[in-house]
Amino acid sequence: MAERPDAPAPPMEFDLPVHGGFAPVGFGETFPEDAPDADELEIAGEAGQDPAAAFRRTLGMFATGVTVVTTRSDDQVHGMTANAFMSVSLRPPLVVISVDRRAKMHALLHEGRRYGISVLADEQRALSDRFAGRTGEGTDEVEFDIVHETPLVRGALAHLVARVVRSNWGGDHSLFVGQVEYARYGEGRPLLFQGGRYQHLLERAPVFSSLPQEILDAITAQGDERTFEEGEFVVREGDPGDDLFVILDGEARVERKGNALATFRAGEFFGELAVFDDRPRSADVVAATPLRVLAISRDLIREALIREPRAAWGMLEALAARFRDD
Numbered sequence: 001m002a003e004r005p006d007a008p009a010p011p012m013e014f015d016l017p018v019h020g021g022f023a024p025v026g027f028g029e030t031f032p033e034d035a036p037d038a039d040e041l042e043i044a045g046e047a048g049q050d051p052a053a054a055f056r057r058t059l060g061m062f063a064t065g066v067t068v069v070t071t072r073s074d075d076q077v078h079g080m081t082a083n084a085f086m087s088v089s090l091r092p093p094l095v096v097i098s099v100d101r102r103a104k105m106h107a108l109l110h111e112g113r114r115y116g117i118s119v120l121a122d123e124q125r126a127l128s129d130r131f132a133g134r135t136g137e138g139t140d141e142v143e144f145d146i147v148h149e150t151p152l153v154r155g156a157l158a159h160l161v162a163r164v165v166r167s168n169w170g171g172d173h174s175l176f177v178g179q180v181e182y183a184r185y186g187e188g189r190p191l192l193f194q195g196g197r198y199q200h201l202l203e204r205a206p207v208f209s210s211l212p213q214e215i216l217d218a219i220t221a222q223g224d225e226r227t228f229e230e231g232e233f234v235v236r237e238g239d240p241g242d243d244l245f246v247i248l249d250g251e252a253r254v255e256r257k258g259n260a261l262a263t264f265r266a267g268e269f270f271g272e273l274a275v276f277d278d279r280p281r282s283a284d285v286v287a288a289t290p291l292r293v294l295a296i297s298r299d300l301i302r303e304a305l306i307r308e309p310r311a312a313w314g315m316l317e318a319l320a321a322r323f324r325d326d
C-alpha cells in the first residue's frame with residue numbers, strides 16, 4: 001500500500017509481532033492513511049455546527065451497552081468505562097476494545113497483557129460514572145473478583161477475560177484485540193448508552209406494581225389463584241395474553257428460546273404488556289420453584305378500571321414514568 005507523505009506514523013508498539021499460539025492473519029496491515037483528512041470528510045450537520053461535534057453526534061447515534069475494562073499492573077487494579085467494545089470472532093474467540101491514547105488504560109495494555117470486560121447492568125450506572133472519572137474518590141469501594149489473574153467488576157451482567165494478541169493504531173484511539181480466555185453471563189437488563197446519555201430497556205418497567213396499594217387491591221381482589229410445580233410452564237411464547245399474573249409465592253423465570261431473560265419474585269407482576277395490547281406472549285414463563293400466582297383476566301381489569309377511574313389515571317402516570325430516564 002502506498003504511504004501518504006503526510007500520514008501520521010503509527011507508534012512503534014503497534015508493529016510488534018504476535019507470539020504464541022495464535023496469530024491473526026492480515027490484521028494490522030491496513031492503517032487509516034487512506035481515510036480522508038477531517039476537512040475532506042463531508043459532514044451533513046446543522047448550519048454553523050462544529051464539524052467535529054457533528055461527527056461525534058453521528059457516531060453517538062449507535063446504541064451500545066456499557067463495559068468497564070479492567071487490568072492489573074503491579075497488583076494495582078485499574079478500570080475504565082468503555083462502550084467501544086465489540087465481538088470479533090467466535091473461532092478463535094476474539095473481542096476488541098478501542099481505547100483513547102490519552103487514557104491511563106492505554107499505557108497499561110500491551111501484547112500479552114490480559115484485560116477484563118464487565119458488561120454493566122442497568123442498575124450499575126454509578127459504576128460507569130465512577131470508571132469514567134465522573135465521580136469523586138469519596139464514592140463506595142468497588143468490589144472485584146479475580147479470574148485468570150484479572151479483576152472483574154462484581155455484579156456485572158457478563159464477564160470476559162481476554163489476552164491482548166494484537167494492538168492496532170487507530171488515530172487518537174488504539175484497538176486492542178483480545179483472545180478470550182474466560183466468559184460468563186448472568187441475567188438482567190443491560191445499561192445502555194446512546195446519543196451521549198444512558199438509556200434503558202423498557203421491557204421490565206412495571207405498570208401495575210407502581211399503582212397505589214388500594215387500587216391494586218381492587219384489581220387483584222377477584223383474581224384466580226393457580227399453582228405450578230417447579231419446571232412447569234405458566235405461559236408459552238405465542239399463547240394468547242389474556243391474563244395478568246402476580247406472584248404470591250416462589251419465583252418465575254422468563255425464557256426465550258431457552259435463554260433466561262429475567263426472574264420475577266413474590267409481589268412482582270408479569271404478562272402486563274400482552275394483557276394491554278392483546279398480542280400473543282413474547283416469551284415463555286417457567287416456574288423456577290414451586291409457584292403460586294394470582295391470574296387476573298383482561299375483562300376483570302377492564303371492569304375494575306371502569307369502576308375506579310383513579311386506577312386508570314394511576315396507570316397513565318405509571319406509563320408516563322416509563323418514558324422518563326432519570
Ligand code: FAD
Nearest residue numbers: 077078079080081082083084099100103104105131132133
Ligand atoms: P482514570 O481517568 O485515571 O480513571 C478512571 C476512573 O476510574 C477514575 O475516576 C478512577 O478513580 C477510577 N478507578 C480506576 N481504577 C479504580 C479502582 N481500582 N477502583 C475504583 N476506582 C477506580 N474511553 C475510551 O477510551 N474508550 C471507550 O470506549 C470509552 N467509552 C466510554 C463510554 C462511556 C459511557 C463513558 C461515560 C466514557 C467512555 N470513555 C471511553 C471515556 C473513559 O471512560 C474516560 O476517559 C476515563 O476516565 C479514562 O480512564 P483512564 O484509564 O484514563 O483512567
